[in-house]
Amino acid sequence: MVTRRTLYSWVMEKNVRWQLLLVLLVVLTVGIRVVPLELQKRIVNQAIGLGDMDLLVFYCLLFLASVLTASILKFCINLLQAYIGQRTLKRMRTSLYEHILSLPLSFFRNTQPGQVINSLINELASISGFIGSAVSVPLINVCTLLAMGGYLFYLNPLLAGLSFVIYPLQIVIVPRLQKRANEANRHRVNVSRAISGSIGEVITGVHEVHGHAGFGLENEKFSGQAGQLLKANVRMNAYRYSIKFANNFFEHLGPFILFLVGGSMTIRGLFDLGALVAFLSAYSSLSDPWREMMEFYQLKEDSQVRYRNVMMAFDQAPEHRLVPVDRDIYRFQGEIELQGVSFRTPEGARLIDDINLHVRPGEMVALVGYSGSGKSTLAKVVAQLMPYTEGQAQLDGHDIRGLTKLDVAENLGMVPQHPFIFSGTVRDNLLYASHSSTMNRVPGFTPPELDRVIEVVQQVGLFADILKFGSQAVISPAEKPELAERVLAMRRLFRERFEIGFQGDIEFFDPKRYLNFGSIAQNIVFGDFAERQARFENAFSNKRFLAFLDQTGLERILIDFGAVVATATIPILRYAAQTQELYADSPIAREDMDEYAQVMDEMATRSQAELKAASRSLLLRLALKFVPGRHKTVRMPKQLEERILLARKEFHEYLARSGPSTLQFYEADRYIESRSIRDNIFFGQPKPGRGGALERISQQLIQLLIEEGVLESIVELGLEFQAGSMGEYLSGGQRQKIALARVFLKQPAIYVLDEATSALDNVSQARVQNFLRTVRGRHTVISVVHRLDTVSHYDRIVVMKAGKIVESGPYDELMAAKGVLHDLVGTT
Amino acid sequence: MILSEQPETHECELDCNLRVLRDLPFFSGQPQELLRVMAYLCERETYAPGQAAFEAGQPAEGAVAVITGTMAIERGGRKVGTLSTGMCAGGLTLLGHYRWLYTLRAETAADCLLLHRRRILPQLVAQPASLAAVARELAESVVYWDLQRLERAADGDMYGPGLL
Numbered sequence: 001m002v003t004r005r006t007l008y009s010w011v012m013e014k015n016v017r018w019q020l021l022l023v024l025l026v027v028l029t030v031g032i033r034v035v036p037l038e039l040q041k042r043i044v045n046q047a048i049g050l051g052d053m054d055l056l057v058f059y060c061l062l063f064l065a066s067v068l069t070a071s072i073l074k075f076c077i078n079l080l081q082a083y084i085g086q087r088t089l090k091r092m093r094t095s096l097y098e099h100i101l102s103l104p105l106s107f108f109r110n111t112q113p114g115q116v117i118n119s120l121i122n123e124l125a126s127i128s129g130f131i132g133s134a135v136s137v138p139l140i141n142v143c144t145l146l147a148m149g150g151y152l153f154y155l156n157p158l159l160a161g162l163s164f165v166i167y168p169l170q171i172v173i174v175p176r177l178q179k180r181a182n183e184a185n186r187h188r189v190n191v192s193r194a195i196s197g198s199i200g201e202v203i204t205g206v207h208e209v210h211g212h213a214g215f216g217l218e219n220e221k222f223s224g225q226a227g228q229l230l231k232a233n234v235r236m237n238a239y240r241y242s243i244k245f246a247n248n249f250f251e252h253l254g255p256f257i258l259f260l261v262g263g264s265m266t267i268r269g270l271f272d273l274g275a276l277v278a279f280l281s282a283y284s285s286l287s288d289p290w291r292e293m294m295e296f297y298q299l300k301e302d303s304q305v306r307y308r309n310v311m312m313a314f315d316q317a318p319e320h321r322l323v324p325v326d327r328d329i330y331r332f333q334g335e336i337e338l339q340g341v342s343f344r345t346p347e348g349a350r351l352i353d354d355i356n357l358h359v360r361p362g363e364m365v366a367l368v369g370y371s372g373s374g375k376s377t378l379a380k381v382v383a384q385l386m387p388y389t390e391g392q393a394q395l396d397g398h399d400i401r402g403l404t405k406l407d408v409a410e411n412l413g414m415v416p417q418h419p420f421i422f423s424g425t426v427r428d429n430l431l432y433a434s435h436s437s438t439m440n441r442v443p444g445f446t447p448p449e450l451d452r453v454i455e456v457v458q459q460v461g462l463f464a465d466i467l468k469f470g471s472q473a474v475i476s477p478a479e480k481p482e483l484a485e486r487v488l489a490m491r492r493l494f495r496e497r498f499e500i501g502f503q504g505d506i507e508f509f510d511p512k513r514y515l516n517f518g519s520i521a522q523n524i525v526f527g528d529f530a531e532r533q534a535r536f537e538n539a540f541s542n543k544r545f546l547a548f549l550d551q552t553g554l555e556r557i558l559i560d561f562g563a564v565v566a567t568a569t570i571p572i573l574r575y576a577a578q579t580q581e582l583y584a585d586s587p588i589a590r591e592d593m594d595e596y597a598q599v600m601d602e603m604a605t606r607s608q609a610e611l612k613a614a615s616r617s618l619l620l621r622l623a624l625k626f627v628p629g630r631h632k633t634v635r636m637p638k639q640l641e642e643r644i645l646l647a648r649k650e651f652h653e654y655l656a657r658s659g660p661s662t663l664q665f666y667e668a669d670r671y672i673e674s675r676s677i678r679d680n681i682f683f684g685q686p687k688p689g690r691g692g693a694l695e696r697i698s699q700q701l702i703q704l705l706i707e708e709g710v711l712e713s714i715v716e717l718g719l720e721f722q723a724g725s726m727g728e729y730l731s732g733g734q735r736q737k738i739a740l741a742r743v744f745l746k747q748p749a750i751y752v753l754d755e756a757t758s759a760l761d762n763v764s765q766a767r768v769q770n771f772l773r774t775v776r777g778r779h780t781v782i783s784v785v786h787r788l789d790t791v792s793h794y795d796r797i798v799v800m801k802a803g804k805i806v807e808s809g810p811y812d813e814l815m816a817a818k819g820v821l822h823d824l825v826g827t828t
Numbered sequence: 829m830i831l832s833e834q835p836e837t838h839e840c841e842l843d844c845n846l847r848v849l850r851d852l853p854f855f856s857g858q859p860q861e862l863l864r865v866m867a868y869l870c871e872r873e874t875y876a877p878g879q880a881a882f883e884a885g886q887p888a889e890g891a892v893a894v895i896t897g898t899m900a901i902e903r904g905g906r907k908v909g910t911l912s913t914g915m916c917a918g919g920l921t922l923l924g925h926y927r928w929l930y931t932l933r934a935e936t937a938a939d940c941l942l943l944h945r946r947r948i949l950p951q952l953v954a955q956p957a958s959l960a961a962v963a964r965e966l967a968e969s970v971v972y973w974d975l976q977r978l979e980r981a982a983d984g985d986m987y988g989p990g991l992l
Contacts, residue, residue: 504874568840568842571861571864572864572865572868575861575862575864575865576865576868576869576951576954577950577951577953577954577955579947579950579951581869581944581946581947581950582865582868582869582947632840632841632842632845632868633840633842633868634840635839635840635841689871689872689873689874690873690874691873691874691875691876691879691881691934691940692875692876692879692880696876759887761883761886762883762884762885762886765885787885789885
């Protein structure tokens, strides 16, 4: 197991040839470094002494070449050390990550993601420096020390002996200090891990922090932990600098002894002055390797502390093998047998108790009961996500505990109530299990075709969502000219058929009509930037646009209107609790509040004509951003609307006169590059606040897409929709539908659904239930159900109470018996 | 100047929302400033006849107040009540999580005000006195419902004790 390996075991593994190359380079470097010394002697004695100019130039060039070669070799050594360190770090991280993923789920319930991230990324990072130098540094420095030491003894054994007296002293003192530094470092690592965990926890649950305005609470907690980290860092650095101090001190103690003893010997005539100078010079060359050895020692100790701490944090054995060894993956019929199965928490609470249940292959079983009755625990035990503590649970006669993860993954599909969505596209998420099966080389597995994906997506009611994603995609007509052409054709058809019918649901673009769901700036421009990346807000600082507003007198009118909007909006925003929701439909962004508050204060003492230029600019910006259909604090004056419509015409003429522009006006026969496919078909935008409007429009839109033969293209675009981090761009229902489709695409023998349709609307829920009916007899279904109006068609209802099964049988029988199920149905 | 030339005779959406909220028993005793914040945070939704505002079993995420029109309260596909102008459904959703016990469907074209819990509750939580006033109003409603229940029980329509 990776967590039991020693740090040194990584040094040579798969690195032997690189480490040997490193040693070779080091030896070469040492050799090359001798050359300048020899050349110095020859330059003085031969070239200068003999007055030979040619020889001087020759030796100087050789000197330069040797220095350059030594420098290049040193560069190669550093590069190689870094490479060895980083490639080993990669292997270390990969092995540890693989191990972490295989740990039991209970481990993750007790571990914050931030702790894992900190360990894998930060704590292990500094170890790479040690790995890279683990062989070369001690080897070369010990060799150098021995050689130099021998040379000193050769010069003068007494002085050499005296100067070496300090080293044993250093060897005794420094490790003691290092031991304390290690302890301090261990403590720092633990504090650092705890703080990383806390940050991870707060970020994961940031919606709760916002919801309960817990900013102060969390800041206080963080401040406390940051204080602890500060103390731990200061303590550790104090020990580190103590070691540095000791090393420096001892390094300079050597010359002190040499001067004192050597000097007195020289005065007394026991040692000549030249020999003393030579000795001092040789002694000074000892200090570099010795210092490097000391630094290496510190690095080694520090790395070992970090390494041990990291490995100990994950030193648990996986509960199950990941893949079968010496056999193929099991293929189950879907039989489930539980005999006396219980699950006890470490504290002794029994979440399920003495469960006896036999589910035939292809049977559909609903698990129902009050909250906390053990339904989800039972489902998790069957899905191998919780290890049962007593009794025996089998899938097709095989003990669940003995199955590998791959056996379970290929035969059982579990959909939890709150499924996880990975960042990436909808397609990536739908095909997650398929990609996994392909990677695991599951025999006989073929990835599903697009038709199959579409079929399943329809079965779970996700098709309309995919179409919505696809139709909201922004495409470039240059890249997809055929699709853009079809979209324009659909625009004409859509207008012909639905312009009157959808008048209330869609705000159609009409040069003569004011857009209530567009900003004032959009209404003046009546177009968008052609570049997709360009933000419309750029218009607010566009010189030509501002010059136009100035020339037409609109600037003054809009500043006036901006002041009205600010006066009506800012007091509300100031009074309210500061939440994200407060600014969701606000013309003033949260980060701009301080600036606007200052403008308000200024407006209280000055007339609008006397306001600072920056304040006038802010008010103008506010007016330009104002959307009458969205910003409810002020009603748009009719006369201002009329003035803007007039300005729209004037602006087009002005822009045509004043040179080329990247603005693209809304024209009925031209594709709008910055807008979605849907908006291009509508040649308008849906009005918010129209209950069920999008569904009504979508039905007609789908019909049009089919007629024009672009349905598949739109589905493809929809499948490429980015779900966002943890599916943030998806609704709860969409997340559940993707999770259901992901499992249905896998077609395992057993489906375990843990309130898997709780967030779905009634229509989608009915679709899923219909799908489950179609697989009855071919796939076993165990479904934890909260809504009892959906269970009547199950083969069997298993009713749980306080961790035990209290009733089991067909729906009609149980209802006729007027037992617990009858009571449950009566109370919901 | 255009703005000064035009007298503001029409009320803005915020003022209209404020008027509706002021008439709701839950919010009747709230300070004007807080009511303005809540009016600012409400959303308008228009339902065509037959369109459901929400359906039984769906997670209840906010209250619905009818501004104009009539909504039918349906349970098991059967109409069991009506919500008309000035009435509100789901006041308890502002305080807790549950699933709708009935479907609310527009009988006529209906203009409604949606009070989302995620928007309104943090504002109430930030003002404990206001939250307490809402809780008091809710408690009175529950007492009233219980009384009605007990009175119906006396007529033999139901069994069991009241909630209180």
